[in-house]
Each structure stands twice: as structure tokens, then as C-alpha cells.
Amino acid sequence: METKAYLSWVDFYMELADKLLAYKNNRKTLIDKVKAIYTAINMRLPKLEKDNKIVDIDPFTIFGLFNKGITNANRISILRGFAQEFSVKAQVPDSFDGIPVLNNMAATFYCFIGDRQENDIENLWQVFVSALEYANTHSDSSKKTFVAAYDVASQQKGVKWNLTMALYWIRPYEYINLDSRNRWYICNPENMPVDYIESIGAFETVPTGAEYLAIVDKSRAVLEKGNYRYKNFPELSYYAWVISEQVNEENRAAAVENTRVNAGEAIGDKDVHTVHYWIYSPGYGSAMWDKFYEDGVMAIAREHIGDLRQFASRKEMQDRMMECGGDTGTRSYKNASLETWQFVHELKPGDVIFAKSGKRTIIGRGIVTSDYYYDDSYSDEYRNLRKVNWTHKGEWEHPGNAITKVLTDVTSYTDYVEEISALFEDEVSGDVEEVKIEYPIYTAEDFLSEVYMSRSNYDILSNLLINKKNIIMQGAPGVGKTFAAKRLAYSMMGVKDPSRVMMVQFHQSYSYEDFIMGFRPASTSFELKKGPFYSFCKKAELDLENDYYFIIDEINRGNLSKIFGELFMLIENDKRGVSLQLLYSDEKFSVPENVYIIGMMNTADRSLAMLDYALRRRFAFFEFSPALETDGFRQYRQGKDNKKFDSLIATIEKLNIAIENDETLGRGFRIGHSYFCTDKPIDDMWLNAVVTYEIVPLLNEYWFDEPSKVRDWEYALREAIR
CATH class of the missing domain: 3.10.590 (ph1033 like fold)
Incomplete structure (x- = not known):
């Protein structure tokens, strides 16, 4: 780096250490000064003893007051207080990048009364005094004194590696910091020589005093002679911080990507905030x-x-x-x-x-x-x-x-x-202001960029929904019906507002009581519970300026006459706003004009009965076909740039022709494109998995009475990806 602004803290820390040396035998005054600093800057003094009754303190804990997980603004305030109280002449630093910090849970170098030994704090003072002496003289006698003091203090409860951090604070050019960040950094061959790494060991235990000074000497020699951006311990610590922060940021981004960004992507809710x-x-x-x-x-x-x-x-x-x-x-x-x-x-x-x-x-x-x-x-x-x-x-x-x-x-x-x-419906609170949520814009172009559909088909689909108010998107599994449903609603709304969209799934046991309202067991009796469609319509009724979309997956799996009941008539586009008496309630109910219903059904589901004809005339039907020949899917294939994948798609297109021409199957049984859509790179393992565990089992279901036909197509598919 051209400037060393990140080292602006060094002079202040070293001078403060010299100032503290005078209080080795006058700790009561030192404690009073620390208390006075926090009073002057109007901050609460951290807990330094049981019941905050401080009877003794060591110099490293003093440094720990401003070297832990606090904001830079508070660190500066504390250091200004120390500068004032101890007459420190060096400039108060405003940058703390690369300075090792304590865990807030263990911000003292001693245990509280009852858990610490009688001489624990005195032992820390001995390390402090001897460390400054050795840094100044490098004499054999001062080295021996330091090693002895270090060996005693490093074994005390709660000290360990933190002692090297403390030594670095008071004399950063003399003592190397061996916190977890620095140990991680210097043990990487990209950052330090292999022979050096082997010589200092694997850091499985805290080094003795002699071992620590040996590491100091070896490290200094490498930095002075090696071709590194860092030539001393403060520079080394800074670069270790820079690289580790980059790694941490990448890990954080990956964690967010895994837990948040992709949430709801399959149904179109990526990047959409729903109120929780x-x-x-x-x-x-x-x-x-x-x-x-x-x-x-x-x-x-x-x-x-x-x-x-x-x-x-x-x-x-x-x-x-x-x-x-x-x-x-x-x-x-x-x-x-x-x-x-x-x-x-x-x-x-x-x-x-x-x-x-x-x-x-x-x-x-x-x-x-x-x-x-x-x-x-x-x-x-x-x-x-x-x-x-x-x-x-x-x-x-x-x-x-x-x-x-x-x-x-x-x-x-x-x-x-x-x-x-x-509980709060009838409560009036003074100044209640809800948070305005900015939802992402979502247009028809956004829809077409994600859903493999031509513009003309999109226009047909959206106009059908506008005019009929109720549509059913039908097609074989894998043609993208569910993928498109919410996206269609959002594209027509122009914004990804999930509060105006609801999705449910029908099944054989689904009933009117589940969908509209009905009595359900309570703690002592039965209570009338409102279903999702009833609640959704009531919500839309209060917001007629905006459109609402109710999506029903697997709509043909339920008994539709039973589920819709008297609403059978009210969902018609020309009956919107007309009120009828509900089965379980005295109120009159209508389906608002701004509610649109989107149903989805699999035409390949032969085990299900055909839709009720009376319900059929209330819906428009739009067929979703495999999109293998659309421009969007072609662009997707080009992006994958895999010849085996291209060969597999070509074989699937031929297979779909055979399925469509089969009298027992037909168009509704063709294989959809979503089987072949993935965000991951396409390799042989992925291709083999799709054929073996998805396509072939489907063919076995289609031609359960014609195993030879299945074998022929399985052979063709495997040849395509060989």
C-alpha cells in the first residue's frame, strides 16, 4: 500500500503502555482513573468484576476495554478519554483495521473473584513489565525474566492465546500476535514459506515462553528477508485481517445465497419479502x-x-x-x-x-x-x-x-x-404507522425472460384471464405450469406483491369447510373457521383498486362441486359482485370483481376424474406444451454448451412425437422441458440421473403393458448421452 494509515494506532498504544507502567504498584488509582474516563465520556463501564466491585486490574485488561467487539466511534471516545486522563501525546487513532480484538464474553484477562487464584493479576503485571523491559533491552536476563513470567500467566484460566494478542498491543513491532486469524494466515504456504511453517509447528497448544520468542525471531527473519508485502508484525496482522475479511464476506454471501436468495424461486418468489x-x-x-x-x-x-x-x-x-x-x-x-x-x-x-x-x-x-x-x-x-x-x-x-x-x-x-x-382489531393506538414495503417491479418482459413462452402465447394467456377471470393451465408434468403461475400473476400486477397472491393445493380430502368456512373442533366446543378463499376475497374487497390472484394447484384432484359449493355460480365473470347466503353463516357473500382464479392440472393424471362440465364452462383452458423448441429454451441450451445435452434434447423431441401419436397417450403426456432445466453445470452424472431416475420411470408408467417399447426408448436415450 502507498500509505500506512492503518498503522496509526501503533504510537498511541505503545505510549499508553508506557504510561500504565507507572501504576503497577498503585492499582487503586488506576481503577479510579478508568472509572473517571467512562464517567467523562458518559459510557457505562463494562463488567470488570463480580457485582462491578473492582478491587484489582491488570494492564492487558485495560487495553481490552477498547480492543473488543465495539463500534469504532466508541473506541475513539474511550481512547480520547485515556489520552486526557493519562496525558498521552500521540494522536488518537481513528482506524483499527487489523488490530486483534477480544471476544466480548471474555474481555478480561483474569477470572472474577471466587474463580481466580490469589496471584493471577499480579502475574499478568509481571508479564507486562518484563515484556516492556525485554523489548527495550533484549538482554539475556530480561529474556529469562520474561519467559518465566509468560509461562506462569499463560497457564491461567482464560488467558492462553490472548496473551500473545496483549503483547502485540503494547509492543506491536516486537511481539507477534497469534490469535486464530493470524495462526490461520501464517500457516498457509501462499503467505509464508513452507520450511517456516514446518518449523513453528501446527499450533495445537499454546507455546511456552521460549517457544513463543523463537516463533517471534523466526517470523521476523522471514518478513525482513522474504519478498512479501508485509515487512513487520503490524503489516502482517493487517494483511491477515484483509484476507480473512474477504473470505468471511464470501462465506456470508454464500450463506445468504443458500438460505435466502433462492427461497421461493421455483414459484416465482425470489427476492420477494412476505410479511412474517x-x-x-x-x-x-x-x-x-x-x-x-x-x-x-x-x-x-x-x-x-x-x-x-x-x-x-x-x-x-x-x-x-x-x-x-x-x-x-x-x-x-x-x-x-x-x-x-x-x-x-x-x-x-x-x-x-x-x-x-x-x-x-x-x-x-x-x-x-x-x-x-x-x-x-x-x-x-x-x-x-x-x-x-x-x-x-x-x-x-x-x-x-x-x-x-x-x-x-x-x-x-x-x-x-x-x-x-x-386481539388488536378493536384496539386504537395513537400514532400507528405501518412500514411501507417496496416490492420489486415485474413486467411481461420479466415473465418471458423466465418462462419459455412466446410473446403471442403470453398475450393470449393474459387476455383469457382478464376476460374470463378464471383459467386453468393444463399440461403434462414438467411443462412449467407451477413455475409460471405466480409469475403470470405478478406480470399482470406489474409488481411482485405476494400480499395479493395466494396459492393452495387441492387433494381428495379437501372440502368446502377447508376452502370457504366450516366448524372445526376447539378446546371445549366447535368454532366456525374461515377458509383461505373466504379470507382472500374479503381482503380483496377492501382493495378494489388492485387485482388479486388466487392460485389452485392440482385443481382436478379435489371434488370441485363439493369444494366450491354455492360459490359455483359466483365465480363466473358476469356474476362477480352478486351475493349469496353462505352455508354456515348468516352473512351474504360475493366474489369481488378484482379476484382472478388460476388453476393448474396435469392432463397425464389418468387416475382422476374429468372436471365437472358445469365448472368447465366457468374456466378458460390454456394448454402448456413442452417448450423445447422455443427461443428461450434454445438460448438456455446454448448457454449450457454441452453436445451430449443437445443430443438428449433431440431424442426427447422425437420421443414426444411418438407419445403424441400414441392412441393411448396423446399430447397431454409429452415430456416437459423442466426436467432438463438446472442452475448447475450439466455433466455426465447429471445427464445419467435425469434419464435413469426421471425419464425412464415415466416411460415405464406410460407403457406399462409395452415393455419392449420402453427398452427401445431407454436404449435411444442412453445412446444420446454416451
């Missing part, structure tokens, strides 16, 4: 509720593992919890890591929070308004936060017993969410 509902406990026994409500926040007590953004995966987070032995009570680390990961990555602005106290009381409702952030100045335990617009505060009886976890996503329990939401 959460049950939340504001502190142990809801003790923090009043403060959280007043401050407009929610927080989770994970201070012992610091800023939660540092973890690239839930597994990494769980491992750190187990390592630190954080307070998870009777809950397992698995549950603790789940709710913590969700708090950081899955909770989103716009989500609804129901605050609870114990198992039987709801005490408030709010809307999340910010992403996750870490604030080390907020509270001793609650520094992992999100901003919340708390819309309600009070006490409501919880329906049943609430789950005991701190944070739980209850979105999928629709009846439960409705019951809790109903």
Missing part, C-alpha cells in the same frame, strides 16, 4: 419490555458472542455459543442459535412482532422498522437490536400457551396468527 409474524419475549420474564417499548427497539441477549454479523453460518454461531458457554438456560444451543440467526437474517422490516410475557399473556404488538444492528452502548446484555414501531401496549390473554423460545416465527400457523391479530 413473530412471537417475542422482551427479556427474561419480559423484564425489558418497558424500556424496549419506550426506546422503540427489540433486542436479544447474546452479548457473550458479540456482534452477530460476524458469523457466516448458523453452525458457526452455534459453535461460538458452545465455546463461550453462554446463558441459554434450559434451552439447547440448537434452539438458541436458531432464534439468534433468525433475529439477524430472517426478521425483516415490515414483519409483525407480538410481545409476550410468560405463556399466557400478550403485552404488545409492533412493526419491525430496521435491519439488525449492534450497539455496545445500549445495555450490558442487550446490544443486538432492531428498531420497532410498537403500536400497542397492554395485556391480552394469549390463546392457549405461548411457546417458551425468545423469538419464534409463527407465520405458517395461520389460525394462530389470526387469533392473536384479532
Whole structure:
């Protein structure tokens, strides 16, 4: 690098170490000065002793106050306080890149009273004094004194590798930092010579004092003579930080890609935020509720593992919890890591929070308004936060017993969410402002870029839905009906707004009571429950300016006359707005004009009865055909650039002609293109798997009474990919 601004901290740290040396035998004054610093900068002093009654302190713990997981702004404030109190002349640093930091859970170099030995703090002072002496003189006597002090202190509980970090803080050019980041970096042959790596060992245990100084000497020799960007320990530590941050960022991106970005992609919901509902406990026994409500926040007590953004995966987070032995009570680390990961990555602005106290009381409702952030100045335990617009505060009886976890996503329990939401329907809160969610724009062009369909067919399909209001997309499995359904709705809406789209799937046991409304068992009797179609129509009725789309997968699997009941007539396009008496309710009900119904059915499903003719005339039918010959699929094939794949598609096209001409099958049994769509690279293993485990079993089903025909086509398919 052209400048070494990242080393601006070195002079300040070294001078502060010299200043602290004067307080070896006057620790009471040192403690008073530290307290005075925090009072002057109006910050809460971290917990440095049981009950915060500090009776002794070591110099490395002093450095740990500003070398742990806190914001740079707070680090600067603390260092300015030290500069003022100890008359440090060096400039206060404003960059801390590459400086090793303590785990917030173990931010002292000693254990608290009751767990530490009598001389533990004194032993740390001996290391501090001898380290400065050896750095200044490099005499044999000072070396011997340092090694002896180091060997004693490094064996104390809670010290170990942190001692090398502390030595680096006070004399960064003299002592190498061997925290996990640096050990990882210098043991990579890309960063240091192989013979050097072999000579320093595998770092399975903390080195002795003599071994540590030997590592220091070997490392300095390599840096001074080698052709590296780093020529000293501070530069080495900085570059180790730079590279590890790059790796961590890649891991975080991969974790987000795996858990979030692809979620819902198959049904068109990639990058779409849907409102989730959460049950939340504001502190142990809801003790923090009043403060959280007043401050407009929610927080989770994970201070012992610091800023939660540092973890690239839930597994990494769980491992750190187990390592630190954080307070998870009777809950397992698995549950603790789940709710913590969700708090950081899955909770989103716009989500609804129901605050609870114990198992039987709801005490408030709010809307999340910010992403996750870490604030080390907020509270001793609650520094992992999100901003919340708390819309309600009070006490409501919880329906049943609430789950005991701190944070739980209850979105999928629709009846439960409705019951809790109903508690607030008649409540009026002062200034209630919902979070406006910006949904992604989605056009017809976006639809055509994802769905292998011609523009003319898209125009036909969308116009059919507009005019008829009810369509059924039919075709063999694998032609992309489900893939296209939500995308069609979004393209006609012009935006990916999932609140205006609902999808259900019919099956043989699905009933009117499931779909519209019916009586269901409750704790002591039966209650009238509203079904998804009823609720969806009522929601659309309040928003007539916008269109709503109700999607039914496998529509021909249900008994449609039984499921739709008296709504059989009301779904017709010219009967929209007409009201009829419902079977289980005194109210009159109509299907709003802005509700469109999209059904999907497999024409190859021979075990199912044909659709009721009365229902058929209420729907328009659009056939989805294999898209192997469309421009979009041709571009997809070109992108894969695989000759065996091209040969397989050519064989499938011939196979589809044979299926269409077969009197027992026909067009509706052709093999769809989605069997051959993948985001992964196409190789021999993938091709063989598609043929062996997807296409051949389908042919066995089609021609179960003609095994010779199956064998012929299986041979042709395997020859295509040989």
C-alpha cells in the first residue's frame, strides 16, 4: 500500500503502555482513573468484576476495554478519554483495521473473584513489565525474566492465546500476535514459506515462553528477508485481517445465497419479502419490555458472542455459543442459535412482532422498522437490536400457551396468527404507522425472460384471464405450469406483491369447510373457521383498486362441486359482485370483481376424474406444451454448451412425437422441458440421473403393458448421452 494509515494506532498504544507502567504498584488509582474516563465520556463501564466491585486490574485488561467487539466511534471516545486522563501525546487513532480484538464474553484477562487464584493479576503485571523491559533491552536476563513470567500467566484460566494478542498491543513491532486469524494466515504456504511453517509447528497448544520468542525471531527473519508485502508484525496482522475479511464476506454471501436468495424461486418468489409474524419475549420474564417499548427497539441477549454479523453460518454461531458457554438456560444451543440467526437474517422490516410475557399473556404488538444492528452502548446484555414501531401496549390473554423460545416465527400457523391479530382489531393506538414495503417491479418482459413462452402465447394467456377471470393451465408434468403461475400473476400486477397472491393445493380430502368456512373442533366446543378463499376475497374487497390472484394447484384432484359449493355460480365473470347466503353463516357473500382464479392440472393424471362440465364452462383452458423448441429454451441450451445435452434434447423431441401419436397417450403426456432445466453445470452424472431416475420411470408408467417399447426408448436415450 502507498500509505500506512492503518498503522496509526501503533504510537498511541505503545505510549499508553508506557504510561500504565507507572501504576503497577498503585492499582487503586488506576481503577479510579478508568472509572473517571467512562464517567467523562458518559459510557457505562463494562463488567470488570463480580457485582462491578473492582478491587484489582491488570494492564492487558485495560487495553481490552477498547480492543473488543465495539463500534469504532466508541473506541475513539474511550481512547480520547485515556489520552486526557493519562496525558498521552500521540494522536488518537481513528482506524483499527487489523488490530486483534477480544471476544466480548471474555474481555478480561483474569477470572472474577471466587474463580481466580490469589496471584493471577499480579502475574499478568509481571508479564507486562518484563515484556516492556525485554523489548527495550533484549538482554539475556530480561529474556529469562520474561519467559518465566509468560509461562506462569499463560497457564491461567482464560488467558492462553490472548496473551500473545496483549503483547502485540503494547509492543506491536516486537511481539507477534497469534490469535486464530493470524495462526490461520501464517500457516498457509501462499503467505509464508513452507520450511517456516514446518518449523513453528501446527499450533495445537499454546507455546511456552521460549517457544513463543523463537516463533517471534523466526517470523521476523522471514518478513525482513522474504519478498512479501508485509515487512513487520503490524503489516502482517493487517494483511491477515484483509484476507480473512474477504473470505468471511464470501462465506456470508454464500450463506445468504443458500438460505435466502433462492427461497421461493421455483414459484416465482425470489427476492420477494412476505410479511412474517413473530412471537417475542422482551427479556427474561419480559423484564425489558418497558424500556424496549419506550426506546422503540427489540433486542436479544447474546452479548457473550458479540456482534452477530460476524458469523457466516448458523453452525458457526452455534459453535461460538458452545465455546463461550453462554446463558441459554434450559434451552439447547440448537434452539438458541436458531432464534439468534433468525433475529439477524430472517426478521425483516415490515414483519409483525407480538410481545409476550410468560405463556399466557400478550403485552404488545409492533412493526419491525430496521435491519439488525449492534450497539455496545445500549445495555450490558442487550446490544443486538432492531428498531420497532410498537403500536400497542397492554395485556391480552394469549390463546392457549405461548411457546417458551425468545423469538419464534409463527407465520405458517395461520389460525394462530389470526387469533392473536384479532386481539388488536378493536384496539386504537395513537400514532400507528405501518412500514411501507417496496416490492420489486415485474413486467411481461420479466415473465418471458423466465418462462419459455412466446410473446403471442403470453398475450393470449393474459387476455383469457382478464376476460374470463378464471383459467386453468393444463399440461403434462414438467411443462412449467407451477413455475409460471405466480409469475403470470405478478406480470399482470406489474409488481411482485405476494400480499395479493395466494396459492393452495387441492387433494381428495379437501372440502368446502377447508376452502370457504366450516366448524372445526376447539378446546371445549366447535368454532366456525374461515377458509383461505373466504379470507382472500374479503381482503380483496377492501382493495378494489388492485387485482388479486388466487392460485389452485392440482385443481382436478379435489371434488370441485363439493369444494366450491354455492360459490359455483359466483365465480363466473358476469356474476362477480352478486351475493349469496353462505352455508354456515348468516352473512351474504360475493366474489369481488378484482379476484382472478388460476388453476393448474396435469392432463397425464389418468387416475382422476374429468372436471365437472358445469365448472368447465366457468374456466378458460390454456394448454402448456413442452417448450423445447422455443427461443428461450434454445438460448438456455446454448448457454449450457454441452453436445451430449443437445443430443438428449433431440431424442426427447422425437420421443414426444411418438407419445403424441400414441392412441393411448396423446399430447397431454409429452415430456416437459423442466426436467432438463438446472442452475448447475450439466455433466455426465447429471445427464445419467435425469434419464435413469426421471425419464425412464415415466416411460415405464406410460407403457406399462409395452415393455419392449420402453427398452427401445431407454436404449435411444442412453445412446444420446454416451
